[in-house]
Amino acid sequence: DHLGGFCLDEYKLIPAQAPFRDPEMNSISAAVSAVASNNLITVHASSFVVSISGQPGEFQVKLNSEGEFKEFKSGAIIMATGSHPYDAEKLTELGIQYENVISSAEFEQMAKSGNIQRKDGTPALNIGFIQCAGSRTPEHLPYCSGTCCMDSLKQAAYIREQNPDAKAHIIYRDMRTPGLYEDFYRTRQDDPGVFLTQGDVVGVNETESKNIAIDVDNTLFGEPVTMEMDLVVLAVGQVPSTMKGESALNLQYRQGPDLPELKYGYPDSHFICFPYETRRTGIYAVGSVRQPMDINDAKLDATGAALKAIQAMELTDQGKTVHPRVGDLTFPEFALSRCTSCKRCTEECPFGVLEVDDKGMPLPNPARCRSCGICMGSCPVQIISFKDSSPNIFKEMMTSYEMPDEFDEKPRVLIFVCENDALPVFDMAALERLKINTNVRIMPMRCLGGTNLIYVTDALSFGYDGIMFMGCAFGDDYQCHFVNGSELANMRLSKVQETIGRLNLEPERVRQYAISMNDYEKLPKIIDDFVEELEDFGPNPFKGM
Ligand code: SF4
Ligand code: SF4
Structure with missing residues (x-):
């Protein structure tokens, strides 16, 4: 119902600029105001997409805005529906059922309120962070969520900033702070009140005093250790919004209402060569719905997707294909008098180009086409050809x-x-x-x-x-x-x-x-x-x- 999403409520953000040492003030509300006051941008809040039909350059979008239906044309679509934190309630093996174990999202709000405390209201002086809580774990999220290490280092900084007597203990499998984030990591490492322990958490138990005992194995000391904490934070990972089970796009495509997905709900793209391209031409997924990423990467991602959207509109306006055969002017031609209506081409086209007409024959949307020729290979009666390839x-x-x-x-x-x-x-x-x-x-x-x-x-x-x-x-x-x-x-x-x-x-x-x-x-x-x-x-x- 508002712009800014999950990040708008964050207390502070991980740094986006040099010297990359300390958390930065949350500037999302300023960005939201800039968008809302730009008269070239129309914001449809509290709305969902009823349907998207057509093709790049002339998508027809239908919205439901609190019961009022709106329709307009769009040249390209960017899907920035984000992610949500993994459900910490599923992490009983990490002690979420105990009153002094909370998720990283809850801790963010606790720090924002200025009261880092236990359930009984007493100050928390030793706070443990369990990294990869649910991530890189086959029964929860098999992938690395990419942001939890930086988030816990940021939250350790809150602890030290709000109470110099409090200590943060981060238990990690691997500390993943790529690029210049290394300086953020080193700043915490140099803080005598932040303790970084590599190891595997093998048990989490509540003591009689409601403290939390964390058993850690495979530590760098070589011996298992038990760490007793006043409060424990589970650094939970990201789940793309596509996993909610509701379609954000409601595409009116024969091939389905959503972008085709990879294993964990992330849209399929050519992740090696053209990661912004989805399998639906002119529609770009961006930010943490595209792959696990933090806010700084999401901002860069948004710039990339906007450029791709502009490129798609310009090329389709000139009747040319987009990536990877940029500028190609040849499109498949169908000798329909010999078509057997087998529909194989409509199923094998990776980009959802071909609808079916009322006679069961392929109905191309040329601006969705990338001129790959796969339909030509699929046709059992060889009636699909290009001007220069058949x-x-x-x-x-x-x-x-x-x-x-x-x-x-x-x-x-x-x-x-x-x-x-x-x-x-x-x-x-x-x-x-x-x-x-x-x-x-x-x-x-x-x-x-x-x-x-x-x-x-x-x-x-x-x-x-x-x-x-x-x-x-x-x-x-x-x-x-x-x-x-x-x-x-x-x-x-x-x-x-x-x-x-x-x-x-x-x-x-x-x-x-x-x-x-x-x-x-x-x-x-x-x-x-x-x-x-x-x-x-x-x-x-x-x-x-
Ligand atoms: S050439 Fe054929 S298979 Fe390839 S994108 Fe175009 S319609 Fe689809
Ligand atoms: S694969 Fe060939 S025969 Fe089958 S529907 Fe497509 S054009 Fe027609």
């Missing part, structure tokens, strides 16, 4: 190479190469003057996901003895520029390998390789090994069939 063009290319009859110039190998990761590997090998087997022919592709199964049968029929597909890594740590193109290619190839096997041809004649730039030195050997295997198999008997 099943026919690939067939022309592969059959324009000379195919010798004599086996002494064979085996001939066709390599489909993704232009994003694999083609630069060939470039690098060439720059390094590495010798590549002369019997291979190379066909660059927008993405291996554009591989249509017909290419394999066409190539075998033309006389190639083996076919290699080289593209980006797939799986959890995928590098595919189009998210799952290389994975889709792999699924399709496993089917074609089965078919080849049933025809008594060696399935190993068709193989996919995940390759990246640092593999360039291995490239000649990878190809030579494949060629050697083909020599053992003998010539392809399906030539001309």
Whole structure:
């Protein structure tokens, strides 16, 4: 119901500028006022999104503002719905059921009130912080929340500032204070009233006097220790707002109302090369809903997302695609008179471009398209093409190479190469003057996901003895520029390998390789090994069939 979110209520903030030694005054309310008073910005408070339809440059947004419906157009969307602290009530193994164990969010408010005390109102003089409370723990949050170390160091500073006789004891597994935050850490380390203990918390118990005894194992001393505290703070982690189970966007897309997510509710993006891009073109997730991050990183993130939103609007206004084929003017064309309405293209497009019309045929939203060609690879009747790339063009290319009859110039190998990761590997090998087997022919592709199964049968029929597909890594740590193109290619190839096997041809004649730039030195050997295997198999008997 108001701007500023969780951070607005923080007592102080971790430092954003040099010398990075002490907490800073909370300046969020000033930022909120600046936004509210900017006449180019309209704030719709107490509102939720009923629906978003359309495409970049012309999204249609419908809001419910306290019962009143509002509609407007938007060129791009930024989702900054933040995160909430992990529910500390679930941390009974860390003693949350005891009256003198509280969460870091509760401690922040306690420090803000100026009364750091126990439940019975007596001052807390020894305050313990248990780090990674729930984070990096498979049964709670398997990931590092990224901010709790800095938050506890900040809260230790509150303790020392409000009562010089009070002591802070931080028990941590690893202290993660990247970059210049190291100076913030060192300042606390140099404070004689702040004690930092590395170890694993193996037990938390309440004593008769309602103190809290923390058992710590694997300490740097080598011996288990028990630390008795007046008050214990659990440094709980972040949970993205997407885990609340309500859609913030309510996208009217055939592929679902939300941004596709990674494992823990964080939106999927190309986290290695273009982390701001989600799988819905023109829609950008930012801040702690995108990945665990602190407020300073969230501010930078917001700047990045705003620039991406501007870029998306400018490019779509010019009829061009956005990342990673920035400026491409070619889009898939559908020969719909031959469409069988199988809807495979609408399901395999990673970016939710294709809706379905009332006849069950694909209905493209070109401004959502990134021109990857994956739909072209998915279509079983090969009716999807681009002006400069199509099943026919690939067939022309592969059959324009000379195919010798004599086996002494064979085996001939066709390599489909993704232009994003694999083609630069060939470039690098060439720059390094590495010798590549002369019997291979190379066909660059927008993405291996554009591989249509017909290419394999066409190539075998033309006389190639083996076919290699080289593209980006797939799986959890995928590098595919189009998210799952290389994975889709792999699924399709496993089917074609089965078919080849049933025809008594060696399935190993068709193989996919995940390759990246640092593999360039291995490239000649990878190809030579494949060629050697083909020599053992003998010539392809399906030539001309
Ligand atoms: S080219 Fe790629 S992004 Fe565009 S519709 Fe086809 S699969 Fe989707
Ligand atoms: S994959 Fe091809 S046949 Fe199937 S719906 Fe899409 S265009 Fe039509």
